[in-house]
Amino acid sequence: MSILIRDVLINDIVKDIFIEGNHIREIGEGLVYDADEVLDGKGMAALPSFANGHTHAAMVLLRGYADDLPLDEWLNQKIWPVESKLTEEDVYWGTRLACLEMIKAGTTFFNDMYWHYHGAARAVQDAGIRAAISAVFIDLFDEQRAQDQIALNRKLLKETGRYSDRIIFTLGPHAIYTVSLKSLQWARAFADEHGLLIHIHLSETQKEVEECIHEHNRRPVEYLNDIGFLGPDVVAAHVIWVDEKEIQILREHQVKVVYNPVSNMKLSAGIFPYGKLKGAGIEIGLGTDGCASNNNLDMLETMKFAALLQKISDGNPATLPAAEVFQLATTGTFTAFGLPAGELRAGNLADLILVDLDHVQLIPHHDLIHNLVYAAHSGCIDTTICDGKILMRNRIVEGEHEVKQRAQDLVTDLLRCGAPA
Numbered sequence: 001m002s003i004l005i006r007d008v009l010i011n012d013i014v015k016d017i018f019i020e021g022n023h024i025r026e027i028g029e030g031l032v033y034d035a036d037e038v039l040d041g042k043g044m045a046a047l048p049s050f051a052n053g054h055t056h057a058a059m060v061l062l063r064g065y066a067d068d069l070p071l072d073e074w075l076n077q078k079i080w081p082v083e084s085k086l087t088e089e090d091v092y093w094g095t096r097l098a099c100l101e102m103i104k105a106g107t108t109f110f111n112d113m114y115w116h117y118h119g120a121a122r123a124v125q126d127a128g129i130r131a132a133i134s135a136v137f138i139d140l141f142d143e144q145r146a147q148d149q150i151a152l153n154r155k156l157l158k159e160t161g162r163y164s165d166r167i168i169f170t171l172g173p174h175a176i177y178t179v180s181l182k183s184l185q186w187a188r189a190f191a192d193e194h195g196l197l198i199h200i201h202l203s204e205t206q207k208e209v210e211e212c213i214h215e216h217n218r219r220p221v222e223y224l225n226d227i228g229f230l231g232p233d234v235v236a237a238h239v240i241w242v243d244e245k246e247i248q249i250l251r252e253h254q255v256k257v258v259y260n261p262v263s264n265m266k267l268s269a270g271i272f273p274y275g276k277l278k279g280a281g282i283e284i285g286l287g288t289d290g291c292a293s294n295n296n297l298d299m300l301e302t303m304k305f306a307a308l309l310q311k312i313s314d315g316n317p318a319t320l321p322a323a324e325v326f327q328l329a330t331t332g333t334f335t336a337f338g339l340p341a342g343e344l345r346a347g348n349l350a351d352l353i354l355v356d357l358d359h360v361q362l363i364p365h366h367d368l369i370h371n372l373v374y375a376a377h378s379g380c381i382d383t384t385i386c387d388g389k390i391l392m393r394n395r396i397v398e399g400e401h402e403v404k405q406r407a408q409d410l411v412t413d414l415l416r417c418g419a420p421a
């Protein structure tokens with residue numbers, strides 16, 4: 001399968017892109033290839049697609065279900081009771097809905113942590129995008145639960161071979177306040193043994209830090225360091241409440257961190273210390289978090305919030321400029337997962353978008369990246385390509401109606417069957 005995109009704008013120059021298999025083979029002017037499919041790129045600009053560094057995709061089912069509550073109450077009284085009723089089929093359709101939303105918003109990769117691994121993996125497989133997926137690991141310090149989760153992860157690792165290589169199996173110990181020391185150490189050893197990434201929530205709230213100090217006499221990053229958990233294969237979401245010493249520890253272990261500005265603001269968790277982490281040379285990605293705390297999966301919107309929050313926090317409009325935040329959502333996040341994407345160049349994975357330059361929010365044409373980050377919403381994205389396959393063209397995604405209908409129907413059933421209102 002090959003695709004030739006003709007006469008498309010790339011960094012303000014009209015070029016052609018030739019895609020062969022799942023890679024970009026060549027970018028240049030006047031390319032001559034006999035492609036299976038030719039796309040007319042006139043009036044469009046080609047850009048790398050986006051990567052979402054932290055989410056819980058199927059939580060899209062809880063969009064708008066519980067808002068404007070404190071984190072504790074939100075999780076314990078609203079989110080977890082409903083989640084406990086979800087089946088693998090629910091997670092499949094929830095993740096399909098999330099993938100549909102991501103395709104429409106130009107995202108071709110996400111880092112997921114949720115229940116029912118196979119539901120999520122099948123959905124990503126069928127939707128045609130990429131994901132690093134973990135089965136969320138929560139033992140609540142109960143030995144039996146820990147053993148069950150360990151057995152489940154061992155089994156899932158064996159079974160994940162049935163999926164396309166667009167799906168990366170990862171470990172998902174939820175957080176230090178939901179996973180025992182022993183289980184965290186098991187995750188580290190298992191990751192080492194099989195070369196897996198570890199996805200964890202870290203230092204999201206002040207309460208988490210206070211409880212850790214009370215419990216372990218150390219701050220969260222020091223605790224994880226002391227138990228041998230940290231390493232370059234750890235992707236930590238949030239990382240808001242860290243001090244200078246903790247930042248140095250994260251840097252030494254080359255831990256990747258993911259900034260989730262919308263979720264952090266909505267849950268009033270705090271302000272991600274972007275300048276300090278960047279200054280220490282820590283690799284930073286960008287994420288939306290789950291739809292119950294965002295409430296969408298739109299990376300363009302996330303880029304805008306990411307930049308604005310840092311500007312107001314620094315009292316400096318020059319902080320986190322458009323090109324830099326665009327980089328966080330593309331190469332910054334893709335490279336944290338070892339994926340050669342996030343930049344349009346020969347040899348990279350064919351993950352890209354075409355944006356409609358005639359879209360009202362992209363006019364006038366001073367600077368496309370500035371327009372995308374500060375002005376546009378995802379409606380300007382006309383085409384999304386992932387792994388060399390066209391998943392959206394003229395804003396149409398195949399099977400869209402069924403996905404929306406199934407997701408709506410299952411939520412109606414779920415709430416009717418006794419979940420708390």
Ligand SMILES: [Zn+2]
Pocket residue numbers: 054055056201237289290
């Ligand atoms: Zn999260």
